[in-house]
Amino acid sequence: MNVRVFLLAIFWANQALTQGFAGLGTEAQGFSIPDPDYDITFPQDHGAHPDFRIEWWYLTATLEAEDGRAFGVQWTLFRSALRPEEAEGWDGGQVYLGHAGLTTAETHYRSERFARGGIGQAGVVAEPFTAFIDDWEMRGEGLDLQQLSLFARGMDFSYDLDLTADGPIIFHGQDGYSVKSPQGQASHYYSQPFYRVTGTLTLPEGDVEVTGNGWLDREWSSQPLAADQEGWDWFSLQFVDGARLMGFGLRGLETVFTSATWIDPDGTVTPYGDGELRMEALEWAEIAGREVPVSWRVELPERGVDIVTTPLNPGAWMDLSFAYWEGPISFSGSHEGRGYLEMTGY
Amino acid sequence: MPVLETLFSHWRRHPGQLATLVLGLALATALWSGVQAINEEARQSYARAASTLGAGQGERLISPDGAEIPVADYVSLRRAGWLVSPVMEGELALSGTTWRVIGVDPLTAPTGAIPQGAFETTADAPAFLGRPGLVFVAPDSAPAAPPDFPAIITSDAIAPGLMLTDIGTAARLLERNTLSFLTLVPTQPDGLPPLSTLTDLRREAPAGEQDLSRLTDSFHLNLTAFGFLSFAVGLFIVHASIGLAFEQRRPVFRTLRAIGVPFSRLITALAFEVTLIALVAGSAGVILGYVIAAALLPDVAGTLHNLYGAQISGTLAFRPVWALLGLAIAVLGTWVSSAQSFWHLITMPLLAPAQPRAWSMRSARATRRQAGVGAVLLVISAALAGIGGSLAIGFLSLGALLIGAALLLPGVVVVVLRIAERPIRSAYGEWVLADTRQLLPGLSLALMALLLALAANIGVSTMVGSFRLTFAGWLDQRLVSELYITAQDEYQADAIRDFLAPQVASVLPIAMAETRIDGLPATVFGIVDDDTYREYWPLLETVTDPWDRLADDTGLLINEQLARRSGLDLGDRVTLHPDLTLPVAAIYSDYGNPNGQAMISLDLLEQTFPDTDQTRSAFRTGDADVEALRQSVLARFDLPQGHIRDQASQKAVALRVFDQTFRVTGALNVLTLAVAGFALLASLLTLANMRLPQVAPIWALGQTRARLARTELIRTLGIVAVTWVIALPVGLALAWVLLAIVNVEAFGWRLPMTLFPADYARLLGYAMLSSTIAAALPALRLLRLPPAQLLKVFSNER
16 A cells, blocks of 8 residues: 555545545545535634534636746645544644645646644634645635735745735535535535735746736535545636636536536626536546546536636646646637636546 | 486485485575574564664654654744654553554655555554554564553564554653654755754754664674584585595496497586485475574574664564575585586596595695695784774684684694604504595595584684673672662652662662764763762773762763774763763773763763653662562562562573573584584595495405404594694684674674683583594494405405
């Protein structure tokens, strides 16, 4: 058994690895279950929910240098509970995993960190908001996290970004209760999709000043996938006119469960249930020895959306303890713009 | 195939000869491969110990004063971006055994920190981090654990005596929350702030287990040398029996050639035959070697543990590669020792008659040449011993000494025979001596083997004997206190000292701290000023007032090992701690361990090292009754078995440890001697058959077979006695090299050499006994030889 599988097994505690992607589709014994009537409140829900099995603080940003070069940045802190509690000490019950990605047209930089909660090496504080693992950090200001600062460092790259929100926090599904399968698996899910970003990327060839757009996702659950769902394809799209679209498809054995949230430039949201968003892989390529879609056709007929996506770098493979594709994309067709794509379970 | 059948028929007719050959080769292979198996097992154990830590490969961060590291220091380094991983080490007493517990953090540990294959199933991984947690131990060593103890899982990847677990579990088991050291991940991210701006912790190259393998190298070299010696001695047997088989089959070869078998076919068939025998005997040898190794391994493990604190599994794993190597060395050895016979067969004219005298003449020249080489080797050996200074030179000197003496032996025996000849007047006497000279070339290999075995025996027993005498004397000096108590913890130690203080003459706390001196692990002891030390402590070199210097903190004492290793003399300054450097006031002898030691005053130790072990105390009881004191302590305090010892049992334990240390050496010694005796038997049997043509004329001239047989016996004993006489100085020289060079390098102490004449005489007795047995068989055969056969010599061969 190699170290990666070992770490993965620790992270997705008590799971059989064969069930769903990274064990996300298993029973949640002793843990809380997402509640449709739950009222998300800030600042406390920016913090950790140790009684839920998994949780993440997920930021992606599409960036551009002055010379027009495009970049993508990902910063993620995953939390996985060994027990439904957070205690002090070496066996505090919570394990954290940080993933950082930095994508250029040529190279995809990535890094990961594991740490346990309870000793101060990793954790999340709701007020003042801080999510951290080692020297990676996401700090926020304001009740709605209007200001964020972001730092991560890999072996040969780092980034240091400042983010300011231009719009409100939005809630997916039913006031943040996001259904993930026909059987009713769900998560609590909200986003801040309106960040403007400025900052510095440090690459082996030197520093690059960048500006762009950022998107924060917050999600927690105890069993977000059905047992037969083996992965998902997730988009966050920023249209040129300022509207946003979040959409995902969860791949079951025979069917794909889709869900989408339309976000007007003023932050008004319209949720779309299973089947209304249509996704079709147009082109496949072999990446890291696996067949992965590199171009998608995405349709939301209700909004007249019919676009085709193109990755900035098809090799944006997060080759870490658990591997997936995550990188910036651009799209054209009925609409134009940029976004981020995540594809897991390939 | 008829050629092979013909060749094999020889063995059918001489089953004894075949048995000798197979047994000799099997013995040689067994000793060689047995030693290899032991060494390999030990090496695997060290490797396991090293790989468990993972720190074996990487740098560490340690506290400069050797103290424990707070968890907060670890966290702040991680939060600054440095990839370090915490390790918590400690000892845990469980069901009578002390375990070394190592707690690691698998989330941050560098690759290799967790042994490959330690986790059989993915279910183990989360359980490893949780409660009650998992503990990995070596196979067959799982302790009986209390009910709330973590689940125990056995793994081949774990060294014996070790418990590997999660750092959280270790913290619970050891009841503490500080770290022993941090492992530095080999590659760090770009752009980090310098470590020196973040922490006082000191970077340290990986050490621990490498120290161990460096220390134990000498021990394994010793074993290897013995294994090789045994193998070489065993090959003499092979050489003798194959030589005989070739010699006896010369008529067969002649016949085969005469009826048209090509020479190449004959050689191929013989090579096949020799290889086949080597494979069979080699296989038997490998099996026997495994048995020997399995029998000796517990002792070896004990030795390594006592001497070096190394943990070796007491059970032997069977490794196919090792078995194949054993077979290969058997085949190779057989080829080498039959090379001469093949050479004779190829070069000698096929129809050449036996010309023993001509042989002997040619061999006299060879003997002189050989003696010359031997003398040169002895000079080289002496020169190497003069240079000294390293283990390799010590062993080279030993090798040159033994080989040189062996090569010189036949020449010396010839000279002895010539001297013995002068006073002899009787014709029979002259014939005996002349015949003996004739005999020498055939016997010389066996005699050389015997010389090697005898010399090794004398040398090693002198070394061990000297060591033991010195050690016992040192114990008497060092263990003057009547009572020794190791408490469970420091509170109990204080309580015991307070309890006993009014009843005894003096209380001597034994406080110690671990540190590194000159980069190597060392122990610092803190002592109180007491007459016991002033009167009895065994000092080798000292300034005029060492104990006053120690008492007023202007000097320290170091042990001989440290002095030799670091080249320290009186007055040289030694740094025990960044804040503490003192001059050497005295050097004391210390035969208990291979590590460096220093002694300072108790107060200074406490001031300098915050983390000291003060659980041990010694008590001078004065007039009080030791046993009564012992009982009163036992009645009042909860002390585990063996934690309270009186002087006599402490000494007994020390001596038992000592004896166990050399038990393996002793066993190998006896085995080597046995092989040498067997070699002599094989040679004598060979010669007895070949020498019929020489004996027959003497018999025909009127000597009785009984007298001839008696002569045979006496002559053999005489030659063996001469060999012993020569082995004596060689063995003493060997002992000297062992004591003055090898031990100094291997252990760090030099011992005075003592002679044990009674032991040497006993060895002569054993040698005579075994050669009497060896010579008796051929002599008996001569005695019972039908006269007709002696007559045949005249009718058939000549």
